[in-house]
Amino acid sequence: MIGKGAKSLQKFSSYMALPAPVSQKSYDKINDKILRATTIVANSCMKKAAEEEELLTGSLDIMVSGDGTWKTRDHSSVVGVCTVIGAESGKVIDIDVMSSYCKSCEVSKKLYADKSKSSYQQWQPHHAMSCQKNHFGSSSKMEVEGMKNFFRRSVAERGVRYLSYIGDGDASTFKDVCEDKPYGINTTIEKVECVGHVQKRMVLRSINTTS
16 A cells, blocks of 8 residues: 555555554654655665766766656646666666655645644644655646756765756756756756657658658
């Protein structure tokens, strides 16, 4: 029942005649602990991947491939995932989950209907540190914001600069990253076209031309 929430866990336990599971509050605490632990491990692995990329290229200025995906099609998803991968090692250097929805926030609307009460005042600051809602724009902007975050924190968190960017042909993402000037006004980021996407566009245009 992982990923289905406390309510689904309660239903499953009921159907299987199992003892009642933990409460919503305890369920959220367990999820928070798992999130913190996995985040630490993931960041450690990705930092090592950045160090390996630096060794392979012999420079702090490396080439990365970036892309984003969504949980559902048509850019209407409330969840998106962005990643950057080292061009030489092929390993993930950074990843970000962009979400415009938080399950705990939705549950809190029922548990803490009156936000003036002390119970909500105690819950809110604690939840703010682990709130899953970190995107407030449209779904189509998730990839753009994710990539901008990667470039902004690359020096502080990975110790490298992404000065060559292998993109998927989405000019708007690269344009926004460049305009953000993550490495200062005098540093230029190079765009490298992904061969796979170029081939895809050529095939589609050939088909459209002959049809």
